[in-house]
Amino acid sequence: MTSFTHDGFDLAFLDRGEGEPVLLIHGFASSHLVNWVSPGWFKTLNEAGYRAIAFDHRGHGQSTKSHDPADYTPEKMASDAAALLDHLGIARAHVMGYSMGARVSAFLALAKPDKVATLVFGGLGIGMVDGVGDWDPIADALRAEDAATVTHARGKMFRAFADQTRSDRKALAACIETSRTLLSENDMARITQPTLVAVGTTDDIAGNPVALAAMMPDAQALAIEGRDHMLAVGDKMFKQKVIAFLGEKGI
Template identity: 65%
Template sequence: MNLNAPAFSSFSHDGLDLAYFDEGNPSGDPVLLIHGFASSATVNWVHPGWLKTLGDAGYRVIAMDNRGHGASDKPRDAEAYRPWVMAEDSIALLDHLRIPEAHLFGYSMGARISVFAALAHPDRVRSLVLGGLGIGMTDGVGDWDPIADALLAPALDDVTHQRGRMFRAFADQTKSDRQALAACIRGSRDLVARADMARILAPTLIGVGTTDDIAGSAQELADLMPHARALDIPGRDHMLAVGDRVFKKAVLEFLAELSTSQQVL
């Protein structure tokens, strides 16, 4: 397995070609990784070591470039990026791979997509790992319009909004389609009702960095759910929490517990 550049394939859904990789142990429990805004499967999951971490632990590791990102098609209509629409891309990938049920692990926007997938298709979701998004899932994460403006600005030097500069610099670094990302940030911010969070019965781990100023409280979100626990990722902000060793250890333990409980049953 080439950890630096896993082999990508593609499939079609909703009129779009979507890129994905399918690595790790083919007979292991499948983990579907759903990346965050302005990222990609490679940037979010390969470079921070998740593909290696989960693959070495015996899991089948699957990740897709979300629409508008990476090597996938990039519509420029905000309505194409509603989180329930993007959730259907993830379920369609499971269908394409003939996987009836998987662990879903989403970071930031990917966490929101994972929740919408779990609400629409509870029978397909064995468990949830939600990273980089806590009570902001239900209460919002502030005004993101300046980020769309930053993405469409002529140059980074024209951007004064701090968070806008952060995402614009990230988009430039990853050579992203900034018009598609601006449409995505405008279309993908739908909140989840607190009552809907309470309907999610899948075991859930929610990990948020202690210096993350975007996500909101992991514990507050976990308190809304019947089978959720919160994890504080010490000293990590929104960008750095994703690859943290504390997070990796907790996720491996969480998934191992589920495998053990399945064996007991």
Template identity: 55%
Template sequence: MPSFHHGDVEIAYLDEGEGDPVVLVHGFASSKNVNWVYPTWVSELRKNGFRVIAFDNRGHGDSSKLYDPEDYHIGTMASDISALMDHLAIARADVMGYSLGARMTGILAQTRPERVRSGIFGGLGIGLIKGGGPGESVARALEAPSLDDVTDPFGRTFRAFADQTRSDRRALAACLRGSRRLMTEAEVASIKVPTLIAVGTKDEIAGSAQALANIIPGAEVLDIPNRDHMRAVGDKVYKEGVLKFLSRRP
């Protein structure tokens, strides 16, 4: 598996296929494989003529594990995307993030729009501005001795997922505490790149997709029917909607 260094942090990534580049940014406690390879996103995008780049966020998968929350500032994590693009000599790409990855995508689209051909926010709606996502109860759940010690339902969901993916739970807790900065409404309103917001209709974490679309000029909404936050990732409607969006964007 190839990797590169962004400062002292080693970032593992994959780079497959040919065509317009699409960078995939996974969610919290996930990895490039869990979020994008196993649900067949990489193969589907390749089959449709795209070059696919996916990486493990710092603290996740095969990338460096860090234990200081300051190392996970959301702006720093977003800069890992552009650093990987620099490493691969990619000037501009479509960027799709899921959940935490969508937060990173939003920051990059707002601060470095020249690098983002289009932005796809999966599993994140108005939560980009008004909270949403895991909080301190999840960090404590990750630090608990075992799943049996976690009583908070939300915390149990993420702890079980972290155990399933064999993640470094201490690194995840630091990431959660360090990456919680929300974007302001003014920052979000300044996003000018073509934007798709794809959220499951039963997602209780993301917040309203339409409410976010009302703030981002020209943003489109893709409802993923009957899917919650965890089960929307590999949905056929999600894949078809993204491919259609990518075929229409400038």
């Protein structure tokens, strides 16, 4: 791991392999390690001839933490991704995001379209536009002094995940408050890059991938069979489809 500085944050990143670059943007409460290294994405991409790059969002993993919700808008996190590409001298890359990372990827494509060759939205379908439910109880669960007092089902899940990964729970609570900015149908229509929208068939968070893909001029949907929000990211078929998609589209 190495790091670079942007907007007052030291952002840790990993850069491996040669070939067309693929920037990987992880989800909420996760990290480059949990979302991309452990599930085998670096290995898969490198073996397929791609340069894999992933970073820890501000407030996550080995990057600087802030407890100020104003620091965690998708626009600011997308600017971190663009700054990393600039830091590495990469003019244009494939961009793949999972869950919150998919939202950040969309904001990146809208703000810096010339930097984004293709997009993969994993773990987020029509929730990009319609929302993904009430996440305020998750912030409360993350701030709770005693995990045993958390009764909200999704809150318990994310609290356990945060504790397992030894995350800064106050930073995550701040992040979840402001990172959920929705995109409009018009916003989605302005994303012209070839896009793959992939969601697990038992994912109860992401929303329908077909509905989101239909809003975009060059998008296709992928159902990741039998996978929920947590397990879809490492699915073997998902990896195969992404490699085929990247090979077909190129930079």
